[in-house]
Amino acid sequence: MAEHTGDVEIVPCPDGPVLVRGSFAIVGATGPSVDRGRPTVALCRCGLSQRKPFCDGTHRITGFRTDDEPTPLS
Amino acid sequence: MHLPPSRGAVSAALASCLLHGDEPDALNDLVEAALVLVDDLIADDDIQISLFMLYELHYGGFDDVDDALEWNPDLLRARARIEARLEEQLRSAVSVTEHPLPTVDAVAGALFRMTAPTAGPGFSRHVAKKADEQQLRELLLHRSIYQLKEADPHTWAIPRLRGVPKAALVEVQCDEYGNGRPELMHSALFAQTMRGLGLNDDYGHYVDQLPAVTLASLNTMSMFGLHRRLRGAIAGHLAAIEMTSSIPNRLYGDGFRRLGHDSATTLYFDEHVEADAVHEQIAGRDLAGALAAASPELLDDILFGAASCLLLDELTAQHLLSAWRNGESSLRQAERSRGTTRTRAPGHYHG
Numbered sequence: 001m002a003e004h005t006g007d008v009e010i011v012p013c014p015d016g017p018v019l020v021r022g023s024f025a026i027v028g029a030t031g032p033s034v035d036r037g038r039p040t041v042a043l044c045r046c047g048l049s050q051r052k053p054f055c056d057g058t059h060r061i062t063g064f065r066t067d068d069e070p071t072p073l074s
Numbered sequence: 075m076h077l078p079p080s081r082g083a084v085s086a087a088l089a090s091c092l093l094h095g096d097e098p099d100a101l102n103d104l105v106e107a108a109l110v111l112v113d114d115l116i117a118d119d120d121i122q123i124s125l126f127m128l129y130e131l132h133y134g135g136f137d138d139v140d141d142a143l144e145w146n147p148d149l150l151r152a153r154a155r156i157e158a159r160l161e162e163q164l165r166s167a168v169s170v171t172e173h174p175l176p177t178v179d180a181v182a183g184a185l186f187r188m189t190a191p192t193a194g195p196g197f198s199r200h201v202a203k204k205a206d207e208q209q210l211r212e213l214l215l216h217r218s219i220y221q222l223k224e225a226d227p228h229t230w231a232i233p234r235l236r237g238v239p240k241a242a243l244v245e246v247q248c249d250e251y252g253n254g255r256p257e258l259m260h261s262a263l264f265a266q267t268m269r270g271l272g273l274n275d276d277y278g279h280y281v282d283q284l285p286a287v288t289l290a291s292l293n294t295m296s297m298f299g300l301h302r303r304l305r306g307a308i309a310g311h312l313a314a315i316e317m318t319s320s321i322p323n324r325l326y327g328d329g330f331r332r333l334g335h336d337s338a339t340t341l342y343f344d345e346h347v348e349a350d351a352v353h354e355q356i357a358g359r360d361l362a363g364a365l366a367a368a369s370p371e372l373l374d375d376i377l378f379g380a381a382s383c384l385l386l387d388e389l390t391a392q393h394l395l396s397a398w399r400n401g402e403s404s405l406r407q408a409e410r411s412r413g414t415t416r417t418r419a420p421g422h423y424h425g
Contacts (some may be wrong), residue, residue, distance in 0.1 A: 001192045014179060015186075022243075038249050042352040050324075055351040057320030061191050 015040035015057035015065050026053060075278035077127060082120025084108050088127055088304060091149065092139045098148035114169075115160050115290070115391065121408075122289035123220045125160070126219075126281070128153040129296040135276060141275035157297050161304075162292065176370035178363035185310070185358050185380055189317035197391035198322035200398075201329040203306050207271075209394075210330060212404050215280045216288045216390065220295070221264040221342075222277045223346045225250035227292070230299035231308045237368065239309065242360030246353045247314070260349075263342040270339030283405040287393050291386040298379055306372030307367050310379030313357040318382075318387065319350035 007023035027033050034053060042055035044066035049056045050056035077093060080086040084104045090096040105124075112118045125227050131135065132146040143149060172188055174180035201213060219229075232243055252258035265275035274280070281289075298308035327343035337344075362380075366373045397404035 010353075013359065014183070016355060017351060019352065037348060038352065039253060040245060040249075040352055040356070042355060051348060054348050055320075056324065056347050057354075058397045060186070061321065062132075067331055 010068065012045070015043075016059055017045050019043075075130075075134065075136060075276065075281075076138050077277065078123060078281045081123045082108075084120045085127065088124050088149075088152070091146075092127065092136070092143060095140070098146070098152060102148065102152050103157070105155050108158050109155060115156070115163050115314055116256055116386070117286050117290075118327075120288045120292060121156060122286040123281075125153070125156050125293040125296075128156075128290050129293060129300070130278075132296075132300065133223060141217035147381050157301075160290075160294070160297060164382050164385070165378065168378060168385050170377045170381050171373075174366075174373070176366040176373045178359050178367055181363040181373065181376065182355075185313050185317060185362060185376065186354075186382055188377075188384065189314055189328065191321050197395060198325035200395060201353055202325035202330070202332070205329050205398075207333055208403075209398055212269060212394065213274065213326075213407065214273060215283060216394065218264070218268060218275075219278070219281060219288060220292045221259050222258040222268075222275065225265060226312045227295035227299040228312045229309055230310075231305050234302045234305045235309075235365065237417040238364040239361050239378035241369065242364065243309070243312070243354050246316070246356055246361070249349055256292065260342070263345055267339050269409060285393060285404070286405055287386070294386055295383055298382075304331070304375060304379070305331040306365065306369070306375030307379030307382065309357075309362045309372075310381075311383045312364040312377035313354070313376075314383035316350050316353040316357040316385070320347050320354065323347050323350070348424055384417075 008020065008024045010011075011019040011021075012020060019040060019042050024039070025033055026036060037054075044052050044055045044059075045066065046059035046062060048058040048062060050058065077089055084101070087096075087098075087101040087104050091098045091101055095224070108118075108121060109334035112121060115121050126150060126250065127136075131139070131141075132151075135141055135144070172184035174184035189309065201210070203271045205213070228243070229247055232247070233238060235243060246300045248254075250260050252260070254261060268275040295311060298311050323343040327340045327347070330340045362376050366376055394404040
């Protein structure tokens, strides 16, 4: 939760989901929008969630690992 | 709620003070004596129900107790004596094997390792696969003493934090409190689950049936939350709660669905699968991790708070599974013998 000025903040969590907070909508590729359920959501990155697009914690069972430390914006 | 029945000399003396305005001199003598005689505070019914009564004065209070007693110095003195011993016992009982640097990544990583899901049979898997209807009811009764005021003990910490950790805690708590929609408060969803099983959802309705270890879990949260000195511990405690929630709640929901309960009844568990996958990241990184980075002197307490949560969860799970494996109720015998709760016929746990 670094200080930021944009409307949307996207946080790739190490070995975990992508957190998205701010003003955004999740739009289905072929269907209606997805109800976010809450202001800040965790989107599945390991591909194994049973509640996609949301994270359900399954990455912690499978030992999912990431190595995508983002380069900070200047 | 009304003041629950006492369970021994200390809680009886405390009840006299609370209900009849007796001077707390005798209470403090009895507390002092009990703390000499009692070895394991976590398992002591008299001490834990007393602590529950003293803390409840700061939450919803009791219908039959004067609200002004919340800040009675003698009652606070009795509470402080018990708290000192409880904290001492917890600090010597927990094992903290992680020693991260005070950085966001290192602390969050350590907390995730401490709370990593374990393979093999466990409490939540028992609920998913084997628990019967009465065991589900007992599970809800044990959980109700915290879940009907879910998030409240950690909310005490908000004014004690600043900056990123404060914003993180508020973000998590907003979700816990339904983001402005009272019907979506997690405590309200839990009440809905209780009603789904025909249980009374008034706070404290079943407290007399709950054993010391169940009360000790809540009392520990209250102690961490009410002392600014322990703000690291309450932050670590919340991180541990959130990090041990998504997968167990999925399994709890499976158990209730297996026995035919509807989606309104399982909504509480389903909500926690998604919500706590978010909260565990925020609590681990932006609350606990950022707090350690800003105040490295709190790092040890952050880990202590998390380890305390895990210890009490484990002790509670052991209590329930042990009773169920013996074909017994996990609720207090004294209460059951009064016939105020449904009991199941003696049987054997098929594990």
